[in-house]
Amino acid sequence: MCGITGFIQWSGDLTQDSQLLVKMTESLAHRGPDGSGTWISNPCAFGHRRLSVIDPENGAQPMIIHQEEEVYAIVYNGELYNAAELKDELVRRGHRFNTKCDTEVLLVSYIEWGPECLERLNGIFAFAIWDSVREQVFLARDRVGVKPLFYSYIDGTLVFGSEPKALLQHPKVEPVVGAEGLAEVFIIGPARTPGHGVYKDISELRPGMAMIFNREGLRKYTYWKLESKPHEDDADQTASFLRELLRDTVERQLVSDVPVCSLLSGGLDSSALSSLAVDYYKRTGQGQVHTYSVDYVDNNKHFKSHSFQPGADAPWIKRMHEELGTYHHWIEFDTPELVEALDVSTQKRDLPGMADVDASLLLFCREIKKGATVAISGEAADEIFGGYPWFHREEMLNSGTFPWSVAPDMRAGLLSAEIRDWIKPLEYLGDRYSDAVAEVPKLDGETGQQAKMRIMSYLNITRFMPTLLDRKDRMSMGVGLEVRVPYTDHRLIDYVWNIPWSIKTTGDREKGILRKALEGVLPDDVLYRKKSPYPKTHNPNYLAAVKAQVLSILDDPSSPLLPLIDTARIREMASSPDASSNLPWFGQLMSGPQLFAYLAQVHFWLKEYNVSIR
Known part of the structure; x- marks a missing residue:
């Protein structure tokens, strides 16, 4: 598992942006503590942070394959669970491998089958491949969205990354949130609308989708979705x-x-x-x-x-x-x-x-x-x-x-x-x-x-x-x-x-x-035990701590949270004797303590990320 990022633009000399690429890549260091790599070849800049799981010695990325005049490069976050079967088939088709890692299997699968390789993959993944033959970048995300992939398309430049923080390092991507973003934070949550990145300039590639970026522009398409059909088994x-x-x-x-x-x-x-x-x-x-x-x-x-x-x-x-x-x-x-x-x-x-x-x-x-x-x-x-x-x-x-x-x-x-x-x-x-x-x-x-x-x-x-x-x-x-x-x-x-x-x-x-x-x-x-979800704390000290944190925020006139909320209502809730751990203030999934903790998170996010509301 890893962190991936990069940007593609069809004009200018990207080698002048090597430090920007390093900065974007290093913002994902937590995802890949075992290694780092960057690759720039106009019009493409790829960055990768690696967590070594398969073939630690030989799986460094970005991984590049040269075939005569052709160049293929990949940054990949994920795991292929049918890599062995794919590798066997590719060997039968004449391909040779230099590593034991599934990164090479994925890249060679693309070389052999192009974008249709997705239909053969069993795994969790988000990746970007530079294809010099088709002169395009191909990006894809696994079928149900286990691995994240965010992107911005601004002024002809495509910026992508495993997490928004990598994109926000790029000067074209600003931490701006509009009406839809606030609705996602306050009314849709905790579930975010698929494809919505909350930040105005950031979108998410939806699960089961792929994207092709070339000189003609950006094209997204669905390669997998749920299909309803009769179930024949008893x-x-x-x-x-x-x-x-x-x-x-x-x-x-x-x-x-x-x-x-x-x-x-x-x-x-x-x-x-x-x-x-x-x-x-x-x-x-x-x-x-x-x-x-x-x-x-x-x-x-x-x-x-x-x-x-x-x-x-x-x-x-x-x-x-x-x-x-x-x-x-x-x-x-x-x-x-x-x-x-x-x-x-x-x-x-x-x-x-x-x-x-x-x-x-x-x-x-x-x-x-x-x-x-x-x-x-x-x-x-x-x-x-x-x-x-x-x-x-x-x-x-x-x-x-x-x-x-x-x-x-x-x-x-x-x-x-x-x-x-x-x-x-x-x-x-x-x-x-x-x-x-x-x-x-x-x-x-x-x-x-x-x-x-x-x-x-x-x-x-x-x-x-x-x-x-x-x-x-x-x-x-x-x-x-x-x-x-x-x-x-x-x-x-x-x-x-x-x-x-x-x-x-x-x-x-x-x-x-x-x-x-x-x-x-x-x-x-x-x-036959009754279902029990991921445990939450029931300690009243937690409620007292997060309530005190929110009341402190409400007393801070400089807090960016205050213009967004009904402060009198929040104070009333905080003083209520019913603000207990089992009271569903915020729908079925957010109790009183969770509400106060969530508001503290919103305050921190607005301030730490210098979010602009407009």
């Missing part, structure tokens, strides 16, 4: 197919030349991956799997059950690591660390994010990095298989908006009257929801509840899931840790997308078909 056949597909996916993603570990929460998704990893390590003689879990000081004293987090994880983590015989690492954080990490996590995202959930994940990844370079994680199973409570509540299915945005009036009420009038938050939210629903690929003859569940699944896969993947990428790569997410394998998503809801809920349980597929892989008590 429940038993579906479970059997899923079991083998998930096993194949995990084993592909365990391939590495550096240590791999597993994140373990004691829930269905992470326990399944850990179990499959242990089985694979035993069969291949690779020794003991290391597992990691996260919690907070005194959380056991302050935990209160609610619908999104019905039970504590610790007993289940102990149950699973003892069952599997893993070497387990218990990681725990206290309130001061969590509060301090709010600013750092904002820097990693280049935007305000998911408050304490981001901050704790950043700290968690930092600790894991001390013992491992690669981890596997259970992200995306709930979006794909329908695990969240909002899949199972009629009021949320019929809300007419995103299920994580069910309190839009409350959200809008946090804004100042001037900002509400300018950005029209409720209208913006409604338009984005309508856009998303209009994209849903319908299935002939599917009506009523079936069609409703397909819409909910689509919203989760294309809107909410990318938010969690973005969070996982930024917080993990923020400390040079690669996290792989087996449930996002496109073969799995393609298949599960078309499983009827009646089969997905086999046994009248959320994610019932996944539970059925994992029978014999997990103990029954873990297999």
Whole structure:
């Protein structure tokens, strides 16, 4: 895994901009602590920071291949899980390889098949390739958006990078945010609209899309999307197919030349991956799997059950690591660390994010990095298989908006009257929801509840899931840790997308078909445990700390946050005795403490990035 950046312009001498390229590249040093490289050859400038995972000795980038008068260059962030099969086919077609790394496999695949190589790739990736034959740059992002790719197209210059911070180093890209950007921050969040970079001059290449830039201009196109078609397998056949597909996916993603570990929460998704990893390590003689879990000081004293987090994880983590015989690492954080990490996590995202959930994940990844370079994680199973409570509540299915945005009036009420009038938050939210629903690929003859569940699944896969993947990428790569997410394998998503809801809920349980597929892989008590999400702190000291932080911001007349919010409303909320850890002030996913932490993140972001609102 790595950080990539660069710019392309068809006029001028780019060699004069070598220091600019270095500056852009070094802004991504956290993503690639093991090496750095730049390459300039008019009209193209590429920069790369490397995290060594496969073939550490020979995988330096930018990687250049010369074939007589032809020149191909690549910067690549990601992992190909079918690199061995692709390499074998390319060798049969006459190609020779100088390294064992998948970067060369990807570049040679492009040389052989051109842009159509994307159809053959199984992996997570964002890359740019200079092609001297076609005189173009080809950029692409993986099917579901595990790896990020942002770009700006200004005055004929294309600037790109793994993170907005790299683009913001370029003099043509300014930290300006307009009405849409503010609506993304205050009303759409935590899920960002696909393709929206929040900053006026920055866009995101959407998952499953590619882009070609040549002298004629910029062209984007979709190479993969969800397709609706009848599901022919019964429940038993579906479970059997899923079991083998998930096993194949995990084993592909365990391939590495550096240590791999597993994140373990004691829930269905992470326990399944850990179990499959242990089985694979035993069969291949690779020794003991290391597992990691996260919690907070005194959380056991302050935990209160609610619908999104019905039970504590610790007993289940102990149950699973003892069952599997893993070497387990218990990681725990206290309130001061969590509060301090709010600013750092904002820097990693280049935007305000998911408050304490981001901050704790950043700290968690930092600790894991001390013992491992690669981890596997259970992200995306709930979006794909329908695990969240909002899949199972009629009021949320019929809300007419995103299920994580069910309190839009409350959200809008946090804004100042001037900002509400300018950005029209409720209208913006409604338009984005309508856009998303209009994209849903319908299935002939599917009506009523079936069609409703397909819409909910689509919203989760294309809107909410990318938010969690973005969070996982930024917080993990923020400390040079690669996290792989087996449930996002496109073969799995393609298949599960078309499983009827009646089969997905086999046994009248959320994610019932996944539970059925994992029978014999997990103990029954873990297999049928109620879902519990990534843990949050319940310590009242956290609420007190972030509330004090926000009140301090409100007392600072120079704060760039103040013109954007209704300060009297925020003060009222801060003084309320109900500003507790389980009060959903900011929709279903942001409690009182998270709201205050989020506002502190917005303040820090506006100030640190010198954001201009216009």
